[in-house]
Amino acid sequence: MAGDCTRHNRRAIADWLAARGRAGLLTIFCRPHVRLLVLIRENADPSVQRDLVRAFARLAPESADYEHDMEGADDMPAHIKAALTQTSLSIPVAGGRMALGTWQGVYLFEHRRAPHRREIALHYIGV
Numbered sequence: 001m002a003g004d005c006t007r008h009n010r011r012a013i014a015d016w017l018a019a020r021g022r023a024g025l026l027t028i029f030c031r032p033h034v035r036l037l038v039l040i041r042e043n044a045d046p047s048v049q050r051d052l053v054r055a056f057a058r059l060a061p062e063s064a065d066y067e068h069d070m071e072g073a074d075d076m077p078a079h080i081k082a083a084l085t086q087t088s089l090s091i092p093v094a095g096g097r098m099a100l101g102t103w104q105g106v107y108l109f110e111h112r113r114a115p116h117r118r119e120i121a122l123h124y125i126g127v
Contacts, residue, residue, distance in 0.1 A: 024126015
C-alpha cells in the first residue's frame with residue numbers, strides 16, 4: 001500500500017518556535033515536491049492515520065489505468081492524493097506554542113511508496 005502518514009516531531013517544531021516569539025502565525029511548508037503533504041489530524045488514536053492511508057488508497061488506487069506513469073505505479077495516484085490535500089498550513093501561535101487542540105497533531109503524509117528525501121520549511125511571523 002502506497003503512502004504513509006507519520007506524526008512529525010512536534011518537539012523539534014516546538015523548540016524551533018520557542019526561540020522566536022510568543023504570539024503570531026507559524027507556516028509549515030513541504031518541499032521540494034508536491035507529493036509530501038502536511039496535515040493536522042487526530043493525535044490520540046493511531047488507527048486514524050492507518051484508516052486515512054487506506055481511504056486514500058481506495059480513492060486513488062495504483063491498479064487504475066492511468067496515462068501518467070513515468071515514475072512508477074504510485075506516481076499518478078500520489079498526484080491525485082496531493083490534489084486533495086495541502087503542501088502547507090498555518091498554525092496560530094499563542095504563549096510561544098502552536099495553538100493545537102488536545103487531540104490534534106501535525107503529520108507528514110507521504111503519498112509515494114518508496115522513501116524520498118523530503119524537507120519542511122518553517123516560517124514564523126509574530127511578536
